[in-house]
Amino acid sequence: RQRRCPRLGSRRDGGDAVIQEHAAPRGRLADDGACAGFRARQDHQLDLVFVVLQRADGGAIAGDEVVPVLNRYLKLFHSHGLPVFSTRDWHPADHCSFQLRGGPWPPHCIAATQGAAFPARLHLPPDTFVISKATAREKDAYSGFDNTELDSLLKSAGAVRVFIGGLATEYCVLNTVKDAMRYHYAVFVLKDVIRAMDISSNHGRALEEMRSLGATPICFEALAA
Numbered sequence: 126r127q128r129r130c131p132r133l134g135s136r137r138d139g140g141d142a143v144i145q146e147h148a149a150p151r152g153r154l155a156d157d158g159a160c161a162g163f164r165a166r167q168d169h170q171l172d173l174v175f176v177v178l179q180r181a182d183g184g185a186i187a188g189d190e191v192v193p194v195l196n197r198y199l200k201l202f203h204s205h206g207l208p209v210f211s212t213r214d215w216h217p218a219d220h221c222s223f224q225l226r227g228g229p230w231p232p233h234c235i236a237a238t239q240g241a242a243f244p245a246r247l248h249l250p251p252d253t254f255v256i257s258k259a260t261a262r263e264k265d266a267y268s269g270f271d272n273t274e275l276d277s278l279l280k281s282a283g284a285v286r287v288f289i290g291g292l293a294t295e296y297c298v299l300n301t302v303k304d305a306m307r308y309h310y311a312v313f314v315l316k317d318v319i320r321a322m323d324i325s326s327n328h329g330r331a332l333e334e335m336r337s338l339g340a341t342p343i344c345f346e347a348l349a350a
């Protein structure tokens with residue numbers, strides 16, 4: 126089946142410009158009945174979900190590389206009146222994921238410290254919904270949906286499609302995409318603004334897994350065309 130890139134519409138224009146074609150993601154939207162339902166809801170707004178984009182303490186990820194392109198997406202969505210949701214790790218200082226507690230990671234994204242701040246050059250719209258995750262001492266969370274309000278906020282915003290980018294591909298992006306599928310969103314992965322911890326192998330594998338689950342990889346040029 127031919128894949129088509131989505132077009133953005135605005136909730137201000139009555140919906141006529143909203144998605145003429147969707148990308149036929151597999152799974153829930155693959156059968157004709159579900160597709161008809163999807164088309165009938167074309168006047169609903171589209172939402173953009175961003176995954177963690179804080180400073181990567183330890184320097185394992187070249188997160189700065191994605192910021193300029195991410196800003197282009199932010200500008201595009203904001204100019205269409207579409208809401209932006211940004212998730213962030215917001216850990217207690219003695220979080221269970223830290224190596225000093227036997228976890229896999231060096232201390233990072235400690236709540237209310239500079240380490241948990243969004244990059245200064247990231248131009249988040251002023252009305253961005255910020256979703257803090259992994260806030261409990263004894264529980265880690267890679268997915269932006271894990272123990273957060275993200276799903277209910279998206280549902281109340283009428284979102285049927287989410288566009289996900291950020292860091293890191295094989296952890297927070299992958300798990301957020303999986304949960305978004307589980308919560309019945311049509312999912313698009315912004316493949317030019319994701320980066321893996323292990324670029325050599327994990328990036329391609331994680332992207333293929335997301336694709337096999339029904340998520341559609343897209344890039345900025347295709348979305349903005």
Ligand code: ZN
Pocket residue numbers: 214216222233234259
């Ligand atoms: Zn973390």
